[in-house]
Amino acid sequence: MIRFEQVTKSYPAADGRDSTIAVDHLSLEAPTGQITVFVGPSGCGKTTSLRMINRMIDPTSGQILIDDQDVTQVNPSELRRGIGYVIQHAGLFPHRKVIDNVATVPLLNGWDKKKARDRAHEVLDLVGLPGDFADRYPSQLSGGQQQRVGVARALAADPPVMLMDEPFSAVDPVVRDQLQDEFLRLQSEIGKTIIFVTHDIDEAMKLGDQVAVLRVGGKLAQIAEPSYLLAHPIDDFVADFVGRDRGYRALTFTESPELPLAKEPAVELGTTPEDARSVTQDRWLLVVQDGRPQGWIEPERIETPIEPSMLHRGGTVAQARGPLRASLDAALSSPSRRGVLVDEDGQLLGTVRAHEVLQAIEQIDRPEVDPHDIAPTSAAAGD
Numbered sequence: 001m002i003r004f005e006q007v008t009k010s011y012p013a014a015d016g017r018d019s020t021i022a023v024d025h026l027s028l029e030a031p032t033g034q035i036t037v038f039v040g041p042s043g044c045g046k047t048t049s050l051r052m053i054n055r056m057i058d059p060t061s062g063q064i065l066i067d068d069q070d071v072t073q074v075n076p077s078e079l080r081r082g083i084g085y086v087i088q089h090a091g092l093f094p095h096r097k098v099i100d101n102v103a104t105v106p107l108l109n110g111w112d113k114k115k116a117r118d119r120a121h122e123v124l125d126l127v128g129l130p131g132d133f134a135d136r137y138p139s140q141l142s143g144g145q146q147q148r149v150g151v152a153r154a155l156a157a158d159p160p161v162m163l164m165d166e167p168f169s170a171v172d173p174v175v176r177d178q179l180q181d182e183f184l185r186l187q188s189e190i191g192k193t194i195i196f197v198t199h200d201i202d203e204a205m206k207l208g209d210q211v212a213v214l215r216v217g218g219k220l221a222q223i224a225e226p227s228y229l230l231a232h233p234i235d236d237f238v239a240d241f242v243g244r245d246r247g248y249r250a251l252t253f254t255e256s257p258e259l260p261l262a263k264e265p266a267v268e269l270g271t272t273p274e275d276a277r278s279v280t281q282d283r284w285l286l287v288v289q290d291g292r293p294q295g296w297i298e299p300e301r302i303e304t305p306i307e308p309s310m311l312h313r314g315g316t317v318a319q320a321r322g323p324l325r326a327s328l329d330a331a332l333s334s335p336s337r338r339g340v341l342v343d344e345d346g347q348l349l350g351t352v353r354a355h356e357v358l359q360a361i362e363q364i365d366r367p368e369v370d371p372h373d374i375a376p377t378s379a380a381a382g383d
């Protein structure tokens, strides 16, 4: 566990008078094996807080403890070798090949060259970069691939703690989404204690086991699990920061209960117009391939056997036991207004309508206000 105890950092001003308080009496705990996200507007002290953990910056007062050991009692280079560090733009050494970038820390830790390179190959594989990337230079990789190398390098010495400062911010939204998904999959395998800094509330909510919202001046506004933060923001600042559509977004963290599924007639790709029309009187007909939904079609408007290019693919398909938000979205986005639900293998189970999902939502309890959660948070908010 990483513990901040009343940590303050102030920077002296250039003119020697008023100093900037970057972090103000920050107290929080980042549990072992979990992802704690620091989020907040620009200048709220996220990076400063992160860098005090590996002593790139020392606090003005207060203490940071990793597994009960005060970090200021550990030699900085030794400390850093036990802490993975990933930054925006990856920060790779441009003149070293990918493999040598990744092997850096194991070599510093005194591993022999072969063992360090074997380990580097292993972690590159872990982050989804196949063998032939190892001998490239960073400039020969895409932004997303460079970030993966950055993560691989941080993981190479298998540190128990990882610090990640906006690691996915410099890539486009589609790649970012992909990197986030892979990062969550990886974390489910490796279970590191991670502090992750971002200014993007969606990223924070997606990745964090708990999310610490900081306000400018380096004060902790609230720390809680994402679903709790959405349901019970402690004040207007947090409510605004987590977003106006937070009621809807909270459904991301609620698993769908058993929804009343209607049996949906469906035909396979390749079905003739006559056969398709004989299956339903409805305007819309669902098309599947080997039982997996592919899209919707209007049987009255087709003249040839059904091909993929003829399908309306606008509607999302949701997993029956996935988040409620996905089930509702499936119903709202479907041209037939019937949301398609599938099992874990993508096989069609049936359809559900938006009002039925809403009925299920009505019956679900919101996260309760826990007085133990609120008390320290209010104190930490300090106003």
Ligand SMILES: Nc1ncnc2c1ncn2[C@@H]1O[C@H](COP(=O)(O)OP(=O)(O)OP(=O)(O)O)[C@@H](O)[C@H]1O
Binding pocket: 011, 012, 020, 021, 022, 040, 041, 042, 043, 044, 045, 046, 047, 048, 049, 199
């Ligand atoms: N070396 C420094 N000297 C003086 N002031 C500094 C120094 N580093 C940071 N600050 C100030 O401390 C405050 C917190 O900075 P920090 O970089 O930790 O914020 P941040 O939340 O990470 O911001 P961003 O999201 O913009 O990166 C800011 O007001 C910043 O100007």
